[in-house]
Each structure stands twice: as structure tokens, then as C-alpha cells.
Amino acid sequence: xxxxxxxxxxxxxxxxxxxxxxxxxxxxxxxxxxxxxxxxxxxxxxxxxxxxxxxxxxxxxxxxxxxxxxxxxxxxxxxxxxxxxxxxxxxxxxxxxxxxxxxxxxxxxxxxxxxxxxxxxxxxxxxxxxxxxxxxxxxxxxxxxxxxxxxxxxxxxxxxxxxxxxxxxxxxxxxxxxxxxxxxxxxxxxxxxxxxxxxxxxxxxxxxxxxxxxxxxxxxxxxxxxxxxxxxxxxxxxxxxxxxx
Ligand code: IPE
Ligand code: IPE
Ligand code: MG
Numbered sequence: 001x002x003x004x005x006x007x008x009x010x011x012x013x014x015x016x017x018x019x020x021x022x023x024x025x026x027x028x029x030x031x032x033x034x035x036x037x038x039x040x041x042x043x044x045x046x047x048x049x050x051x052x053x054x055x056x057x058x059x060x061x062x063x064x065x066x067x068x069x070x071x072x073x074x075x076x077x078x079x080x081x082x083x084x085x086x087x088x089x090x091x092x093x094x095x096x097x098x099x100x101x102x103x104x105x106x107x108x109x110x111x112x113x114x115x116x117x118x119x120x121x122x123x124x125x126x127x128x129x130x131x132x133x134x135x136x137x138x139x140x141x142x143x144x145x146x147x148x149x150x151x152x153x154x155x156x157x158x159x160x161x162x163x164x165x166x167x168x169x170x171x172x173x174x175x176x177x178x179x180x181x182x183x184x185x186x187x188x189x190x191x192x193x194x195x196x197x198x199x200x201x202x203x204x205x206x207x208x209x210x211x212x213x214x215x216x217x218x219x220x221x222x223x224x225x226x227x228x229x230x231x232x233x234x235x236x237x238x239x240x241x242x243x244x245x
Contacts (some may be wrong), residue, residue: 002009005058012192013060013229013232013233014232014235014236014237015236016235016236017060017061017062017232017236018062018189018190018212018232018235019062019063019064019185019186019189020063020064020065020066020070020185020186020188020189020190020193020207021057021062021064021065021066021188021189021190021191021192021228022057022065022066022188022190022192022193022203022204022207022208022211023053023065023066023067023068023193024048024065024068024190024191024193024199024200024201024203025049025067025068025069025141025194025219025220025222026048026193026194026195026201026219026220027042027194027195027196027219028042028043028045028046028219028220028221029042029187029219029240030042030195030219031045031046031116031219031220031221031222032045034219039081039084039202040045040081042221043084043085043088044088045221046220046221047088047092048221049220049221049222049223049224050067051099052224052225053065053137053223053225053228054067054099054100054104055099055101056225056228057136057228058090058101058103058104058135058136062136063136063137063186064136064137064139064185064186065136065137065138065139065142066109066138066139066141067138067139067141068141068144068201068203069089069140069141069142069143069144070085070089070110070141070142070143071141071143071144071145071177071201071203072110072143072144072145072148072202073145073202074113075114075126076141077137082235083180086116089119089142090118090119090122092197093119093122093123093126094122096126098176100130100138102133102135103133103134103135103136104130104133104135104136104137104138105130105131105132105133105134105136105137105138106126106127106130106137106138107127107137107138107139107140107185108123108127108139108140108142108171108181109139109140109141109142109144109149109181109182109187109204110141110142110143110144110148110149110181111143111144111148112124112142112143112144115142115143118150120184127198128190133237137185139185140170141204143204144181144203145202146200146202146203146204146205146206147202147205148202149181149206150180150205151208152179152180152181153176153179153180153222154176154179156179157171157179169221175203176206177206180206180207182204182207185207187207187208187209187210187211188204188207188208188211189211189235190211190212190213190214190231190232190235191203191204191208191212191215192212192215192216192228192231193210193214193215193216194215194216194217194218194219194220194223195217195218195219196215196216196217196223198215203220210240210242212235212238214231214234214235216231218232224235
């Protein structure tokens with residue numbers, strides 16, 4: 001847990017801030033539909049919110065912010081929508097370093113092999129270029145699925161058992177955690193899902209085992225620092241027991 005006290009324009013933040021906040025950026029399509037716009041415009045607007053919230057997390061001293069960008073299940077969507085999302089990712093990856101600014105480390109969670117070569121190369125370059133930053137770590141879940149990630153961890157462990165590097169008796173919860181995409185990162189403390197859906201949709205299912213959840217009907221493009229403040233205040237008032245008393 002981080003203990004910080006920061007003043008924002010609107011209100012005072014609580015003493016206890018989560019170390020890792022996970023954002024399920026949902027509701028872009030409905031935001032566009034409500035305005036009679038194509039879904040792709042909802043994704044563009046959602047991208048703007050992402051930049052704003054990432055900057056705000058940095059300003060208030062959140063150490064880890066993860067964002068659900070694209071799930072392993074989202075490939076089921078119409079090709080035109082997928083192409084639109086890839087276009088936004090490409091543009092974003094081109095200008096991202098300017099937006100991230102100093103102190104922000106970017107890490108992608110998920111299987112990068114599914115992406116076109118140019119996108120994958122941009123992702124790897126961004127990870128390498130920002131690897132030395134430590135003020136805020138931004139975890140971008142792209143082609144990410146929690147079950148897929150656990151299977152990935154199991155495959156890597158199985159390879160080590162096969163080669164004799166590890167024996168089955170040595171496999172603990174920590175071994176599995178150490179082979180996830182989030183190896184070395186803290187578990188999620190607070191998950192925020194806008195858009196009114198009350199589910200995790202395969203997001204960081206291992207890392208959210210003891211997370212707190214905050215749901216709001218606000219659609220992601222309308223999500224704001226003020227909304228995040230509300231979630232942080234709500235979080236600070238909760239009693240986390242992790243099975244204890
Ligand atoms: C989230 O918004 C973005 C992605 C899943 C890529 P949606 O596109 O799911 O928006 P809704 O849920 O249809 O409103
Ligand atoms: C979760 O949203 C995935 C992302 C936000 C990237 P979805 O819109 O895909 O989730 P479901 O289908 O409503 O569960
Ligand atoms: Mg959705």
C-alpha cells in the first residue's frame with residue numbers, strides 16, 4: 001500500500017491510495033451509438049480518455065496503472081472494427097513517447113505475435129525505450145486474456161520441468177505468478193469498470209484474486225479524473241482482510 005496525500009483541483013485524495021489500479025476501458029461503442037456516430041469514433045474518444053487518465057495517475061502518484069485495450073475475445077468483432085482499433089494503436093504507438101513523458105514505463109501484457117510486424121516492433125521499441133523509468137508503470141493489455149495468460153505460464157513451467165530445471169514439487173503459486181506477463185508486478189488493488197457491466201471479462205483474473213471492484217455507469221469516453229477520485233475515495237473506505245480477521 002502507498003500512503004500519500006495529494007491535493008487536486010477538485011478535492012483532497014484519501015491517505016491510502018492503491019498501488020495498482022486496473023481500468024477496464026469499456027463503453028466506447030455505446031458512447032458512439034448514443035450520438036449516432038460510428039463505433040470507431042467511440043474508440044478514438046476512448047483513446048483520449050486513456051491519455052488523460054494515465055497522466056492523472058502519474059500526477060497523483062499511482063505507481064501501476066493497467067489498461068484493458070484489446071482482449072483475446074475481441075477478435076470476434078467485425079473486421080472493420082478491428083482494423084479501426086489497429087489504426088488507432090498504430091497512431092498511438094507513433095506518438096506515445098511524447099504523451100508518456102518522463103518517468104513512465106510501458107509494458108504490454110498479452111501475446112504480441114498476433115499483431116502485424118510493424119505494430120509488434122513499435123511495442124517492443126516502446127518497452128525498451130522506457131525500461132529505465134519508474135515513476136509510473138503503465139501496463140497495456142493488448143490481445144490479452146487472463147485464461148490465455150495462465151496457459152502461457154503453464155507452458156513455460158512445463159518446458160522447465162521437461163528440461164530438468166524445475167521439478168513438479170517445486171511449483172508454487174509464486175512459480176505461476178513469476179511466469180505470467182505481469183511477472184514482478186504487484187497484484188491489482190482496485191479494478192475500475194465503467195459502462196455498467198458487472199464483470200471482469202477475462203481481465204487479469206489471477207492478479208485480481210483479492211482486488212477491490214468499482215463499477216460505474218459512466219461510459220469510458222466520459223470517464224474523468226473526478227470519476228477516478230470517487231473510486232479512490234470509495235476504495236480508501238473499504239476493509240481489506242485477505243482472508244484474515
Ligand atoms: C471497449 O469498448 C473497447 C474494446 C473492447 C476494444 P466497447 O467497444 O466494448 O464498447 P461497448 O461495450 O460496445 O459500448
Ligand atoms: C472488455 O470489454 C475488453 C476491453 C475493455 C478491452 P468487452 O466489451 O470486450 O467485454 P464484454 O464482451 O462486454 O464482456
Ligand atoms: Mg464492451
